[in-house]
Amino acid sequence: MAREFTSVGVVGLGTMGVGIVEVFARSGVHVRAVEISADALERGRATLTRSTDRAVARGKLAPADRDALLSRVHFAVGLAALDSVELVIEAVPERLDLKRRLFAELDRICRPEAILATNTSSLSVTEIAVATSRPGQVVGIHFFNPAPVMKLVEVVRTVVTAPDVVADTEALCARLGKVAVTVDDRAGFVANALLFGYLNQAVGMLEAQHATREDLDAAMTLGGGLPMGPLALLDLIGLDTAVEILDTMYRHGGRNRRHAAVPLLRQLVTAGLLGRKSGRGFYTYQQPGSPVVV
């Protein structure tokens, strides 16, 4: 019988984790939103409140619906809060050792029939799965940023993911109003494997002074019909995340030069200019997280 998913857990309340919590709660699913510290938990709670308040201010969400949405989210410090959920999705930083440790712990804490999912954008789902005693119930559910807006979800199946787990995950994505594409476990899956070579090349063109940042972005919004140019999109994704994804794809995707992070991108990360989340990347933002460019 298909799983119902009335209650799920999300681990890691950064940009993606909070967006995923919002997606579930909007669709009527009860969410246990988990962080490792009280500070990180409060930052996650504040991000969710800001996002839902913005939706109310724009007339997209009735105040009563916002309150109902928030009432479906139970915030907690520590993984013990996940002992009764039907699915956990992890959105912690992109480090394989960290994710493998987390999955081994989730395996101990969660119900034996629970699905353990990772939102990894480029790491091997198979390597994460084998850190558990239930690799058949481990799957990738890769959301795109901003998760509440972007329609696509990549469902990543490994060679050992059980077919019913894939089918139930696809059905869950449809219930969340998303379009799922089911892909094999390859570096960058499909979307990032195609996207990040292009983003990296745009930084290379900026570094070589082919064009200004504004002209590079205008070329792809006005000439390519994209909602954002590559540099603005990198600021949205986070330059640190972009470097992590490029490094993984370079190492595990055949050391293709396309994915060798351009020096300028690394230098910006080293300097702490991470994009919107830090208030400055290729552009400067009025306040961290703000979409308003100054």
Ligand code: 3HC
């Ligand atoms: N959370 C929730 N909703 C948001 C949001 C956020 N962070 N940002 C924007 N929105 C909503 C707005 O409320 C608005 O909703 P409405 O139409 O119902 O009023 C809608 O999105 C449009 O927002 P804006 O009018 O403020 O701005 P834009 O029209 O410029 O859209 C954008 C903003 C949706 C970010 C759009 O520019 C876009 O689609 N950009 C491309 C994003 C993209 O390519 N993402 C994929 C990145 S790759 C990735 O995530 C993979 C990962 O592994 C790194």
